[in-house]
Amino acid sequence: MTARRGKKPKGRPVSGWVIFDKPRGMGSTEAVSKIKWLYFAQKAGHAGTLDPLASGMLPIALGDATKTVPYVMDGRKVYQFAVRWGVETTTDDTEGTAVNVSDATRPSRADVEALMPRYTGEISQVPPQFSAIKIDGNRAYDLAREGEVFEIAARTVTVHSLDLVEMTEDTTVFEAECGKGTYVRSIARDMGRDLGCFGHIVDLRRIVVGAFDEADMVTLEDLEMAADEGRETLTEEEVEAGAKPRVVDFSGLDEYVLDPALALTDLYEVPLTDEQAGRVRSGNPVLLRGRDAPAFCEEAYATGGGRLVALGAVEEGEFRPKRVFGGRG
Template sequence: MSRRGKKKGRPVSGWLVLDKPVGMGSTEAVSKIKWLFNAEKAGHAGTLDPLASGMLPIALGEATKTVPYVMDGAKVYRFTVSWGEERSTDDLEGPVTKTSDKRPSEEEIRAVMPKYTGVIMQTPPQFSAIKIAGERAYDLAREGETVDIPAREVEIGRLEIIENSADRTVFEIDCGKGTYVRSLARDMGRDLGCFGHISELRRTEVDPFTAEDFVTIAELEAARTAGQPEGEEGKWDFTAIDEFVVDTSAALDCLPQVAVTDEAASKIRLGNPVIVRGRDAPVEAEEACATARGKLVAIGAIEQGMFKPKRVFTA
């Protein structure tokens, strides 16, 4: 009979809102954070391309159970579209596939912008993580295949021009889950008859997190170094680096909150339903989260005044 191996790392839980640098992939960033915190488990909420910088929320430990809620959150990007070239990847990474001497005026750009706000149909880039017949589109594209990716519905709440010059335009966008900013640059370039690609991309917000939550790799490395043991027998002190961790419950601000007693929390953690008490407590809710003393206990449903746990948290 095989024995299960002991988990490696600390049971640290919460969110780390990384300001990812250009050149680092999302998977690489997660591995780096997991090592810095010596965490048992880590995962990210929404891929950020290596050529993009900015907000990459990384879940540690129990917070990985709340990743879907952050994935669904609205996002804010600031990006630069360079006009006159379309590229295979719709950004600087791929070779040029189409060129034009035409450059759009600001008036022409503003004229097409309403087409790209609200609920629109958008075709993801050839080089994307979309799965086609079980394979990633970017893997097929790298093998030279032209992939037929169906258009899908996305929502763009705001699209603004921040700066404009002859060859490039800086935009800011609020958008929902699944929006590809690279596709937006490609499609606008085609509509304007001049072609375009993303030359700079930065994600500044992922709801519920903001730029105030940002932390850099350099700050985390400094905090980890501060906890380094002096002697061989010493233990790492993670106090300084743990100060950057945001509580797991921050990801669930979108859900109704139900405060429960310690006794009720113990029952919930065993998978048992409890009566929801309190004058303002909801009677029905498809999803809600229960907390005890400000700490997250579980996500569940409220049916006829009873909280029924679906996902329990131990830390």
């Protein structure tokens, strides 16, 4: 029997990172679908979920860049968030209902600053009830919405820094650099309890993920404008027939696509000649030359001609590919 051919992937083989400035109210899954649709991309994914009520950086990987998602997710994250004192909610943000209310005097700047060192370094925290944590195979937020009573175990997370940005009578704005798995909603909740006045997040914005910062972000408005500039011109007859203009020129959109290798800046880079790049793309190892070339490196990436060629490792003086990249397309 003749083997069935696989279906040709639908869409463009565009590869790279779009550092999306997610607006408040949009879910992460919705954002990925929107960007994938705008780019007519074959494949898309994101690095680190951002709550619908949060805004800011949602790195979205297109095509082969999805292979680098774990390296971005494991990177540092910086958040700016405002905590309003006096009320604790079911969701630890403005979406929930009040569960604890305090008439206690709001904390002073000195009170808050004295508490902050307790929330830096390795700390133990219980994730919010409304979170993506899995409980017996179910997402915690699904169980919470159904009224289920359950407990989430405390876990150790890392807060590299916590700074007080500004303070009013009942609200304090912080900036925090956190490691993977940290919930700033839990920080707000727990600080409120420690201060004896309760608290919840009223604004949350992520401004750094891994190697990407605010300068890399692009808004939905900018992307839609670039898409509109690349749409075909329809005849009057086509418009009257209800036809919708397609994007036929993606050059404007592609200006916002960043090199997949930018996600790998913490890894050792192996520059390849054209001949070596061809060998690596075929799955073959290449010998590293040069006085500074390492004999062993657990994780490394290879580039050739200014493009990402492969992820792999250096063993016995050779770069050995594990995941090969096909190019941007």
